[in-house]
Amino acid sequence: MTTVRIFVTYKPSVFDPQGSTIKDALHTLGHNDVTNVQVGKFFDVTIDEQEEPVEEAVKKMADQLLVNFNMETYSYQVLEEAK
Amino acid sequence: MKIAVIVFPGSNCDVDLYEALRTVCDADVEYVSHHDSSLDGFDAVMLPGGFSYGDYLRPGAIARFTNIMPAVVKMANEGKPVFGTCNGFQILTEVGLLPGALKQNNQQRFICKTVPLEVVNNQTMFTSQYQAHERIQLPIAHADGSYFADQKTLDELEAHHQVVFRYAEENPNGSLRNIAGIVNRRGNVLGMMPHPERAVEAILGNTDGLKLFKSLLEHGRITVEG
Numbered sequence: 001m002t003t004v005r006i007f008v009t010y011k012p013s014v015f016d017p018q019g020s021t022i023k024d025a026l027h028t029l030g031h032n033d034v035t036n037v038q039v040g041k042f043f044d045v046t047i048d049e050q051e052e053p054v055e056e057a058v059k060k061m062a063d064q065l066l067v068n069f070n071m072e073t074y075s076y077q078v079l080e081e082a083k
Numbered sequence: 084m085k086i087a088v089i090v091f092p093g094s095n096c097d098v099d100l101y102e103a104l105r106t107v108c109d110a111d112v113e114y115v116s117h118h119d120s121s122l123d124g125f126d127a128v129m130l131p132g133g134f135s136y137g138d139y140l141r142p143g144a145i146a147r148f149t150n151i152m153p154a155v156v157k158m159a160n161e162g163k164p165v166f167g168t169c170n171g172f173q174i175l176t177e178v179g180l181l182p183g184a185l186k187q188n189n190q191q192r193f194i195c196k197t198v199p200l201e202v203v204n205n206q207t208m209f210t211s212q213y214q215a216h217e218r219i220q221l222p223i224a225h226a227d228g229s230y231f232a233d234q235k236t237l238d239e240l241e242a243h244h245q246v247v248f249r250y251a252e253e254n255p256n257g258s259l260r261n262i263a264g265i266v267n268r269r270g271n272v273l274g275m276m277p278h279p280e281r282a283v284e285a286i287l288g289n290t291d292g293l294k295l296f297k298s299l300l301e302h303g304r305i306t307v308e309g
Contacts, residue, residue, distance in 0.1 A: 010186070014231065015257070017191045065148075068141055068177070070184035071231050 002047050002054055003080040008066055009040030011073045044079065054078060084303025087115040087125040089155070091146045096132035096169065096280060103280040104129075108296050117149040126307045127164035127299065128155055130171030132224070132278060142185065142227045143173035152178055164208055164299055165272040169225055172264070172274030181267055181274045182240065183232030185225075189257030193226040197289065199251040200263055200277060204244050207266055208302035209273045212294035218251060219291035221277035223263075228276040230258035230265075243268055248275055 010016045018039040026034045043066060047057060058076050067074045086104055090097045097114065104110040115122065122128055136145035146152070152174075159165045159180050167175040175181045188194060197220050202213040213219070232240070237260055240246050248264035256276075264275025279292025 014186070015189065017187050017189050017257075021191055065140070065144065068144070068184050070176070070182075070233075071186055 001049065001080070002078060004045050004047065004054060004058055004076050005079050006043045006045060006058060006062065006066060006074055006076040007040055008042070008062075008072050008074045009038055010071055012038075014071050046080075084111065084126045084300060084307045085124060086110055086112045087122055087128045088112060089117060089128065089130050089151055090114050091117045091131075091133070091135035091149065091170075091174075093135040093137055094131045094133035094170070096278065099278070099280040100129055100131045100168070103283045103292070103296060107283045107293070108300055110296070110300055115151060117146070117151045120150045120154060122151070122154040122158055125158070125163075126303055127166070128158050130155070130165075130167035130174050131280075132169030132171060135170055135174065138170075138227070141173075141177070142170060143175075143177040146170075146174045147178040156180065159267070159272050162269060162271050164302065166209065166299070167272075167274045168278055168280065169223075169228070169276055172276055173227065175272060175274040180272050181265060182236045183230055183265070185227050185276070186229045186231045187227050188225070188229050188255075193224075194228070194255055195222070195224040196255070197222045197282075198253070198255050198277070201249045201251040202247070203249050204247045204266070206244070207247060207270050207273065207298075209266070209295055209298050210247060211301065212298040220282070220289060221279055221292055222281045222289075223255060223277050225256070225276055228258070229256045230260075230262040230276075232259065237262075240265055245270075247273060248277065 019037040023037040088100050104112040173185045202217045205213045245265050250261040266273045279295040282289035282292035
């Protein structure tokens, strides 16, 4: 089994209302050196052993469901390699 | 003209749509469950507002994979009228029948109020009863209604007169180019965030949405009933 953490965020060019609000709140608390906050979500996806390389499986899941490429982008990291 | 109103788990404006059509407009309308896979016998289909699948992942992202959606896409491809309001609009973008996406309101709040709109294009099967550039008022009620698309898509929408409704005076949610509703290139798929079905009876204070349904029924009278 392999567990992959897939991160989904707005594209950098798309205004992130939550990130902007949180940045303002951090400024209010005195963290004036904060220049940007990007909010996103992650999915820990555990995949059974399979022939398909993890990279391809993740790409398919992102394309089909997890990401709306009109406004979002994604990255991922493998948390737990197959044993 | 026989119209289907699709009911998803979490739809909450399905009854409003149904009654606007049946009680107010005396139209032939039926509920169709998301479990069904056929829209044979229907001449138009409507996707209601609400929170299908609890807005999990993204609004409309799960509903687009329900059994009924291939039949909705088929109707759209056949040129039959397909209408989505609020969550229905979100589903139509997620399934790819309309370009762009609806993102979180810029203010991060759920907005529920009546807003002024401009009917930008009255040359559609959904808006023919409105005057060109008519100012109307319709309710909005959403947290994720900020229309977003890349510049190229926005330019194409404008070039092909696909922007049907624009927010007038103020932009309530950050929608690019004040877009409140668009049609596909062919003109038979309309998605809009405002709720015309909530503005069809004088006793409820507003009838500005009525002409949308009257336009469609008139279109049906000409095309379906000949």
